[in-house]
Amino acid sequence: MTVSRLENALSYHVRCLLPQLLSHERSHKLAYVFSLVSAISSGFIALITLYAQPWQSHLKYNAWQINLIVSVANLGVYLVPPLLGIFADAHGPILLSSLATVGFVPSYSILSYLFNHPEIDTITSFHWSIGCFCLIGASTSALFFSSLLTCAKLYPETKLLSISLPTTCFGLSSFLVSQLLQLDWFWYTNRQYLDLGRVFGTFAGIYASVGALAWIATARVSMMQFKQNDAEDDEDDENEPLLSSHLSIPPNQRSFFKDIAGYLFALSLMLALGPLEMMTADIGVVANLVFPHFPTLSSELVSVYAFYSTITRLLTGVVTDWFTRKNWSPKWILLGFLSTGLLLQLGLWWLVVTPSVGRIHALGMSSLLGIVYGGSFTIVPTVVMIVWGEQLFGTAYGSMMVAPAIGTLSTCxxxxxxxxxxxxxxxxxxxxxSPVFKMTSLQFLCSIFFICCLFRIWSKRKVNI
Incomplete structure (x- = not known):
């Protein structure tokens, strides 16, 4: 693929300086490490559940406003991947990392300013917050997609390095930052609620630094593309075709959008992943309802959720590889996580209707949420790759991610x-x-039903899953 003028301009300085400072092998490894750092940084949006209490207490946002912010952020995360795939194919992952930096730094800076100036009209502040989190959501996808593509291009021969590790790092992000936010410096006196002015200001600084590292890592991919193009040009000079070929949409890509199985799978994801995203966003609100006298419990719940999500992402990749070696179908892993998700929703319903529950029950539900969330978001791309293949993976997975956006919006x-x-x-x-968790339990039940129908369709088509 020809390197675009934009990619050439964005990567020019790194391509000139990097070979003079590091050997080919060292720059390759360094780019991979920087990509993992980018993946770790791209998951800060999961901490949005910790912002509910400060927004309510300090800026006087109501629950509808907070959930609208969460929904807009998730729309930004899930609606842009198809477009990002087009940008990455045309201009390389360096464009995505640049767009992410431009989106993150100003947005978090504005949010910090808004929180430090509560005298600003609530409606005005809310509208600015909506816009900022829309950009943050899109930037989250851009940075993670950039990291994932960079890792895949640097080490395409191993799934552990190309997919599993960056995905695990993304899950590790919220756990690490939730531990950082335990510091007293990020809290108001007596730890009443988080000082989001300091939190958002810190995030702006972190993303400015990470943007520089991502720039180096993605420029390394551009260097590889330049070398590949040079080799192809040499070969083309010797074997130049008589007739030029024209690019067109592949027939299998067109058939994907006509495949009823794809829409059924998307519907199942909408019903299952929507409630999971809602719960990660509102876990702090639920904790404050059940345990009103423990203001720091929500932070503990996020830490537990993030820890189990990270571990499950890594273990799911290992178990999936083991299933493949045993010639067992990974569809049972997907069905297992959906069934566990149904148990989670029933457990949450029990938690809110039971008069006296202990903190251990809340921590247990949070760990179960992390297991279902992390496992689901790891096994879904694996299933997509098996069913639709590597060539259609970007189109199929990017399009599928629209479904959780719709599910998150409606559930929130x-x-x-x-x-x-x-x-x-x-x-x-x-x-x-409690009515919310009755509804989400029914959603998971319907999702399991649709997945079972899909298994029958794929079985008739002789799909090896």
Whole structure:
């Protein structure tokens, strides 16, 4: 593929300096390490659940406004991957990392300013927050996609280095940062709630630094592309075709968008992943309802969730490889995580309707959430690659990620409506939010049904899954 003028311009300085400073092998390894650092940094958006209490107490946002911010952020995360794939194919991952830096740094700086100036009108502040988190969501996908593509291009021969490790690093992000936010410096006096002015300001500084590292890593990929083009040019000079070929949309790509199985799989993902995203965003709100006298519990829950999510991502990759060696189908792993997700929703319903529960029960639900969330987001791309193949992976997976965006928006809005109608007026304690988990339990049940139907379709088509 020809290197575009934009990719040439973005990578020019690194391509000139890097060979003078490091050997080919060292620069290759360094680029991979920098890509993993980028993957770790791209998951900060998962901490949005910790912002609910400060927003409510300091900026006077209501539950509907907070859930709308969460939904817009998730829309930014999930709606842009198809477009990012086009950008990456045309201009390389260096464009994605550059766009991510341009989106992250100003957005977090503005959010820090808004929190430090609560005298700004609530509606004005809310509108700015909506815009900033939309950019942050899109930048999250851009940075992670850039990291994933860079790792895949640097080490295409091993799935552990190309897919598993960057995915695990993404899950590790929220765990590491949640530990960092335990420091007293990030809290108001008596640890009432997080000082988001300091939190967002710190994030802006981190992303400015990570942007520089990602620039170096992605420019290394551009260097590889230049060398590949030089080799292809030499070969083309000897074997130049008489007729020039023209690019067109491959027939198998067109057939993907006509495949009913793809839409059924997307519907299943919408029903299952939407509630998971909603719960990661509202875990702090639920914790405050069930345990109103433990303001720091939400931070503990995020740490537990992030830890189990990270471990599960890594173990899912290992178990999937083991299944492959044994010629066992990974579809059972997917079905297992969906079934566990159904148990999670029923457990959350029990948690909010039971009068006296201990912190250990909340921590248990948080660990189960991490297992289902991390495992689901690891096995889904594996299933997509098996069913639709490597050539269609970018198109198929990027398109599938639109489904969780729709599911997250609808589920978060349902949560906000129930909360503002029942819980905001102090009705029945934590029981007020129980209708949400009845709904999400039904969603998971429907998702499992659709997946079982898909298994029958794939079996008739002789799909090796």
């Amino acid at each position: 809005m349902a949560f906000a409506k129930v909360y503002d109608s029942n819980c905001a007026v102090g009705q029945n304690g934590s029981y007020c939010i």
